Amino acid sequence: MISAVFNSSPWISPKPRAMKYIYLTARSEPERALIEAELLSFAGVRPDEKGVGISEVKTDISNAAYVKVGAEILAEAPDLDGLEAEVASKGIEAEGFAIRVERLTENLKLRSTEIAARLADAIRGRPNLSDPKVKLLAVLTDDRAYLGRIFSEYTKGWLRLSKKPYTTSSSLPHRLARLMINLSGVRPPAKLVDPCCGAGTILLEGADMGYEVTGYDINYKMCQASRKNLSYFGLKGEVIQADARFIEGEFDLLVTDLPYGRNMAADERLYDELISNFVNLSPVAVIVTARDISELFIKHGYRSVDVLPSPKSWFTRYIHVARL
Structure with missing residues (x-):
């Protein structure tokens, strides 16, 4: 029988302990x-x-x-x-x-x-x-x-940005927007796009964190609000008026809060059209909606989708982290 006790050999150094x-x-x-x-x-x-x-x-x-x-x-x-x-x-x-x-x-x-x-x-x-x-x-x-x-x-940068001059009643909380960006695992300086940017909450957080941000919105007034909010804090970003279903480009990360209303069937059709285009824009998407739509991500080619509930006082948001 042959035995070997490797850790007793004089020429083998002990493995250094990893820092914790x-x-x-x-x-x-x-x-x-x-x-x-x-x-x-x-x-x-x-x-x-x-x-x-x-x-x-x-x-x-x-x-x-x-x-x-x-x-x-x-x-x-x-x-x-x-x-x-x-x-x-x-x-x-x-x-x-x-x-x-x-x-x-x-x-x-x-x-x-x-x-x-x-x-x-x-x-x-x-x-x-x-x-x-x-x-x-x-x-x-x-x-x-x-x-x-x-x-x-942590710097708590969201506290300063939450005092933006232009906002809407449906704007995401700034801390939640920052969290969504972090959940992607994609770190700055990466190219971040928000195809439904609204008043620019996600753009502000991304720009403050060091990302190269681009926002789109179909509403001209929302585009103006995003631009003014970025300018107010001295942050850089490009904001373009366009329909998110038809925009083009290549980005490292897509983060957005999808619009939602009272007509679930209409929302479902819109979400289907949006995600069918989002898959062409970025390999990683972090999207919040008013319900779980993970099946749409899989339908359009994303390999994995993690869904995290984000409770609010009167309803629950669902954060989807999807990867190709």
Whole structure:
């Protein structure tokens, strides 16, 4: 019998441990599926019920809608006492640091300032709370404690853009528009088209995030509103008056809010005509409607369609993420 113990061979180096990163998301039970999908699109993991996701993927989440912060994990332990000891034993150094504490447990009675002070005492270096050079993140859950170095935080750009001067009663919420763009997995600087742009909510979000945006609308007044909104924020984008059923072009990503009314049969015919053209415009489409129309995407050649419900006070929107 021949046996071999490869990990004991002196010429074989041990595999280096992969870095781990912690991400924190907003928490909202009605929007939980959307939040999970966004972190999955960024870091390949879903957050737990506390909004914590651990990944081996480091990615910029500054454009996120619901992923709040990402940090490189420096130390972890079962609890605060263990984390404090681990930080000290590793000799973690940071000069001019500040610690942001996220206490996601009811089991720990200490205040956030007390937690930060204990961890600060274990770090080699001086803190600087007014102008930190290094931002650290302490996360404490029921059964785990982490200390990480923050590398990315979301900018909440949708808050500024939601104050656009021209809007309509049916305009998408800006945060939802940003989320839809992120669910595509297509990152800037890609070419984004909104073939039913209305007052330009999706165009504004896309341009602010760094995409090259183009919008179409059959209504001249809506085209003007989109142009004025882009100009108001100093953002660039092209807006063209045209019927979305007949536009042409090549784009990396299509994101839109399809029009809907009270006549379901009329809507169905319109959606069928629109999607039959959308498939020619982009390999990835993220489209929100008032009902699930995934069968139309499959009918016109999309290979996969994920459908995510987005509850509103009096009805539910359905976000379709379709890929060729």
